[in-house]
């Protein structure tokens with residue numbers, strides 16, 4: 001039976017979000033600070049599976065990785081799978097510039113979680129949150145595009161939320177809750193830590 005699950009990510013914020021969900025379910029999550037090379041692909045699933053394989057080739061552990069992207073309707077889904085590169089190059093300010101004067105602010109975040117272990121074939125969990133691109137950046141919490149994304153019909157951005165509140169809506173929280181449900185159903189965890 002698997003007792004420990006590892007989240008391979010160099011993003012401390014992503015880990016904190018996932019850890020909160022695991023601990024709410026009485027489960028312990030370990031942080032594996034392992035850097036993988038992100039391949040360029042139009043499919044988040046392909047990117048996540050590739051990075052899971054890189055991790056599993058380095059360590060024989062029950063582990064998951066997560067890849068996400070911001071898809072903006074008025075920009076035909078851009079930056080989507082290229083979100084990480086776009087954030088690194090032009091940041092959320094670049095997105096706000098592209099969206100200047102654009103009335104349709106609809107967008108969604110997509111998260112793909114890929115879990116695997118030396119004894120299990122990869123399993124994928126997907127989470128999505130619809131929302132809107134704010135007119136200006138708001139809030140100092142979180143990371144990435146958090147200050148410009150308003151989930152659902154809320155006026156508040158992810159950047160104005162604590163982790164607990166963001167986890168109520170976020171793409172990543174939805175995918176990770178599915179993973180936790182699956183792990184518990186399969187009795188992968190001891191109920192005792």
Ligand code: IMP
Pocket residue numbers: 011066067068069070083084085087088109142143144145146158170172
């Ligand atoms: P990654 O490739 O999964 O690390 O994420 C792609 C990019 O999308 C990151 O560089 C972030 O800028 C952005 N991103 C992913 N998830 C979130 C989120 O929950 N909030 C804000 N930005 C995010």
